[in-house]
Amino acid sequence: MARAIMLQGTGSDVGKTVLVAGLCRAARNRGLKVQPFKPQNMSNNAAVADIPGDNSGGEIGRAQWLQAIACGVVPSVHMNPVLLKPQTDVGAQVVVQGKVFGEARARDYQALKGRLMDAVLDSWAKVGKGADLVIVEGAGSPAEINLRSRDIANMGFATRANVPVILVGDIDRGGVIASVAGTHLILPEEDRRMIVGYLINKFRGDVSLFDDGIEAIETFTGWRCFGVVPWLKAAARLPSEDSVVLERLASGEKRALKVAVPVLSRIANFDDLDPLRTEPQVEVVFVPPGQHLPEDAGLVVIPGSKSTIGDLLRFRENGWDRDLLAHRKRGGHVVGICGGFQMLGRVVRDPDGIEGSVTETEGLGLLDVETVMEPEKTVRNVSARSLQFDLQLEGYEIHLGRTTGPDTLRPSAVINGAADGAISADGKVSGTYLHGLFSADAFRAKFLENLGVKAGGIDYRAEVERALDEVAAELETHLDCDAIFGLAR
Structure with a gap:
């Protein structure tokens, strides 16, 4: 040894x-x-x-x-x-x-x-x-x-x-x-x-x-x-291990773009947001239960969840569904990642009770898709490409469930050769199963540019090193x- x-x-x-x-x-x-x-x-x-x-x-x-x-x-x-x-x-x-x-x-x-x-x-x-x-x-x-x-x-x-x-x-x-x-x-x-x-x-x-x-x-x-x-x-500047740190992540000074992230009870892989936090023109605000999503946010990111249905129910209990609809009416953008993507659809079904006793719940309805939980879990590192910006992505998938519906005909990415995710007709709401998409520097820069924000030219992986x-x-x-x-x- x-x-x-x-x-x-x-x-x-x-x-x-x-x-x-x-x-x-x-x-x-x-x-x-x-x-x-x-x-x-x-x-x-x-x-x-x-x-x-x-x-x-x-x-x-x-x-x-x-x-x-x-x-x-x-x-x-x-x-x-x-x-x-x-x-x-x-x-x-x-x-x-x-x-x-x-x-x-x-x-x-x-x-x-x-x-x-x-x-x-x-x-x-x-x-x-x-x-x-x-x-x-x-x-x-x-x-x-x-x-x-x-x-x-x-x-x-x-x-x-x-x-x-x-x-x-x-x-x-x-x-x-x-x-x-x-x-x-x-x-x-x-x-x-x-x-x-x-x-x-x-x-x-x-x-x-x-x-x-x-x-x-x-x-x-x-x-x-x-x-x-x-x-x-x-x-x-390093990825955080545990959601306990979210209690200490206070927002900094006001910047060009505010990104609001609701802190779900079973929030997962929230380090997806770390590359955005490194950007000098971006303020990432983690919103705890009991507080409203800020009205001046230009982007709301719904992160991954270990319990999609349970967190979706609590999302509504917090009134975040109403805040999100108001955000949409103001012309705001929304991104859902993994469990967050599933929540954005019309319905989430869990016929085998994989996540618990609640086997079906209405989604947030911002994407015309539905998700069915399935026992087989997808766990893999992937190579991907953004269809919206035609740029290379890298990341990984860890999820249960299969998502289908009309908006998947406008996929957000191609992962290992297969279409992934969905985009709304106006392009302002998107979902994906790809974790780590914001760590791709060229994609992050183009994504922010699309929101009217200039990226800082940061090499995220080099910054971690x-x-x-x-x-x-x-x-x-x-x-x-x-x-x-x-x-x-």
Whole structure:
């Protein structure tokens, strides 16, 4: 097996994903063959990855896709063998080694974990083959000792695979000394001895002001500190893993084009909007439930959803259907992506109850199409072409359902040689199953030009690469990376 090191957090959203991506890039820059790994992820932001020996694609968390890019390797389903995609408040779709395994309620999933550990360890062996180093990301916190007996994401994995752990504390949320020391206090000895030290993330200001904090943590725990990482501004230019960040994405100064994005309850793959957020003349506003879609928006984008019917019902509960019709009457443009495309039609049917107990609901009626959910899931990376602008596109599909109707005779794109999507008669409403269309620079520029906005000439993919390099450089500066990589075993 390759040498490995694992980052676990004192809680969720402490910045592990970006830290692992940055360390992966730093290790690659040192000439190491490095791979990312996350035993279990929970996110509706999924990516399409290779299944070795299989021509079809499989799903992994978007975070592990980004970390693979940081490593300069092709994303594989074995980098994230268990992916949970929440569908309700108490249940999720379970994806194992890229393929849908089934659905499980939270309590049922806990009983299932023992069986899933075999898949995790199988993928672990495959990821480590031929690598110099594997950098592992935990999920949640090892301090959730009530779940420890069946854990596959944190110490349950670390102890089975004998991977040393670095604990990550988030100082921005406050209470970091207590969270690190408290984790030490409540962990059983078997888990505690896996931890080789800790680091502090998201520090703002003069780092020397935390010297006494480091001393206090050492007094309580005996653990060494690998460094204090400042607030990484470059991280804002990287795709976000989890919808929790949407609560913090405030709109900036007023710009030439406002793009309104309703935050659906089961919003999926909202990083489709990231390329638009990089444009200097574009303001992307994520609209939370309970707020109206802004009247001065020139474009409304309805993003993907893990539960199209459920989110469509909540869309109406929020009054967004009325806001959208008013937007249309003002001459505004609308784009629906994947689940958002399905919502724009006349009706969505789910005869097999794949998404839940509601098997049919009226759509928003802005496109003359209808969708029928089908058990077979489409998961693939694709090459595509915009028919509206005759420009090359790249992206991926992850969806259930087949959409038909008169407006599909005006498809928005051709994907792998087949027509995709639909466009309204006046050209102002369009839908597509293609995720990632805005990351195509030439298409994005022409699309914005069609809305009267000049694009900034940004190479989006190059911008992501530069952001990864900047994060890696910051970590090399503020962390003892020699010690971190040296402790891998």
